[in-house]
Every structure is written in structure tokens, then in C-alpha cells.
């Protein structure tokens with residue numbers, strides 16, 4: 364089996380600090396002209412005759428370096444070509460909506476269940492029946508209507524300064540609202556969907572009033588204004604600007620690859636009760652896919668052993684397929700209990716979470 368050595372991901376992590384598209388990095392592999400050429404030859408009605416197997420067109424908010432090697436392996440194995448259109452999730456979803464049944468996108472692939480839920484809620488995805496996906500992907504990591512499937516798992520948990528904090532002082536996301544952390548907490552902006560999803564799951568678990576109290580407590584404890592990336596939080600903790608923060612674990616992996624001695628460690632939040640907040644990157648078949656069978660084949664293949672392992676190697680994530688082990692660096696963080704809540708909750712309660720964070724003055 365072909366694998367990509369860890370050092371390659373270290374280099375990539377240095378080049379690009381985040382797993383999603385930055386605002387400026389849109390690098391389509393399919394030109395709009397090429398798509399316009401296809402438009403002329405494609406029937407517009409939903410009752411179109413069966414199309415040949417591919418190419419499968421994927422609209423993806425994930426950066427090309429994280430997924431292209433995986434899609435290339437699929438093409439090698441199946442002969443089905445994959446055309447990638449990458450961009451930010453908001454514009455990609457808007458584009459899918461604007462294109463309607465004329466779209467060439469067969470698959471929408473993005474990070475965070477909040478984004479996938481939003482696309483499904485706009486009627487942009489379709490339910491599929493796939494015993495392969497239902498067997499490979501745990502039920503809480505996919506849409507209850509099977510409109511999208513988690514393909515890799517990210518854990519969002521607490522990080523702390525190994526110089527100034529004892530792990531015994533830590534327990535839960537909620538406890539970071541305790542006044543003992545005043546002036547010691549760093550958080551990423553509430554505009555990031557990762558935090559909307561975390562707060563959405565808190566609302567589901569604690570109720571709105573208690574969650575608002577918690578978020579107000581976080582805001583009162585901030586050492587500095589909300590930050591634009593998880594990497595900056597980890598670097599601020601290492602530099603002594605704050606003592607604790609909340610990040611997706613692969614960002615710590617990136618920082619550890621740059622500096623193995625970085626004085627920041629992970630703490631698995633809420634192990635005594637709900638478990639660590641996990642989210643997914645995932646994909647769904649678009650409502651007007653022209654190559655549905657090939658697209659299903661691709662998503663099914665993505666849930667199999669080799670690509671599942673590649674997700675872990677390329678972005679230091681956890682495989683969604685529980686039968687596959689993550690890479691050594693990720694395994695080194697130890698086992699944890701994940702929150703078993705269906706990640707779909709992150710989407711369903713997203714608007715409520717955004718309003719709550721606004722009321723709590725979390726910017």
C-alpha cells in the first residue's frame with residue numbers, strides 16, 4: 364500500500380497552517396470554460412439517461428494538497444477520473460445553489476457537520492442508500508437521512524501550558540468559565556464554524572441558559588481578543604500570552620511537528636461525562652449529480668482502509684472508520700472518549716449558537 368511519509372505532511376503543515384481553504388487560495392483544477400463546454404453537452408432534466416462512469420466532479424472546501432493525493436489513488440485503482448473545484452465553503456455552497464440542476468458538481472466535500480447540514484438543509488444534497496457507508500461510518504458521524512457522511516474525524520479539545528498548568532486543574536469546556544482562568548484563556552473567533560458547532564453541542568447538552576452563562580464566563584476569562592486561527596492559540600500558550608485554549612487536535616500536531624518540544628499539551632475534555640467534542644470532514648452526493656453511481660463509488664472508497672489512513676497522515680485527523688488506526692503522532696495523544704452526539708446537531712443548532720455567542724459578546 365502506498366503511504367505518504369509523515370515528514371511530507373510536516374512540510375505541508377509549514378506551508379499551510381489550516382485544513383480549509385484560506386480566502387485567497389482558490390485553485391480550481393477544472394476551469395469555468397471547461398465546465399461551460401460540458402454544459403452544452405449535458406441534458407438539463409433530472410430524468411436524464413445514465414451517464415458514463417465519471418469524471419466525478421468534486422466541489423471541495425478542503426485544500427487541494429490534503430485531498431488530491433487521495434483522489435489520485437482512487438483514479439489509479441478504478442480508472443474513474445476526479446475533477447476538483449476547490450474554494451471556500453460559503454461560496455462553493457452558494458455556487459451549487461445558483462447552478463441548480465445545471466451543476467456539474469457530483470459531490471460536495473467540506474469540513475464541519477455545520478456546513479454539510481447547511482447544504483443538505485438548502486436541498487443541495489440527496490439521500491443515498493449505501494450498505495458500505497452504513498457499515499464503515501458510525502451512525503453519529505453521518506446524516507440521519509444519509510445525505511452526507513463523515514469521512515475523517517477531528518477532535519476539538521483543551522490545550523494547556525505544560526509550564527503553568529497542571530492537568531489536574533482541568534476538566535471540561537464548561538469549567539474554562541471558572542474565574543480561576545481569568546486573563547488566562549485564548550479562544551478562536553466565534554465566526555469560525557468549529558466554535559459554532561462546539562457551542563451548538565453545549566446548547567444541546569446543557570440548555571441555552573446554562574450555555575450562555577458558560578460562554579459569558581469564557582469571554583470574561585479571555586487573555587486577549589479572539590484569535591483568527593487555532594495555530595495562533597497554541598503559539599500564544601507557548602509564548603506565555605495565555606495558559607489554556609480550545610483547538611482541533613491536528614493543529615497541535617502541526618505545531619509539534621515544527622517544534623517537538625513545544626510546551627503545550629492536550630487535555631481530553633469532559634471525559635467524566637459527555638466526552639470530547641468531535642466533528643467531521645465529510646461529503647454528500649449533490650441533488651443534481653450527473654455521475655451519481657461513480658460519485659457513490661468514490662465516497663464509498665473514501666471510507667475504506669487506505670484513504671482513511673491517508674486522512675490521518677495528510678492532516679493528522681482521526682479516521683471516521685473505527686477499524687483504521689491513526690498515525691503514530693496522533694496515537695501518541697492517547698485514547699479519549701468522544702461525545703456520542705450526532706454531529707448533525709452542530710448544524711441544527713448553529714443559528715441558535717451564533718445568536719447566543721453574540722449575546723455573550725463573544726466576537
Ligand code: FE
Pocket residue numbers: 381382383611
Ligand atoms: Fe481546520
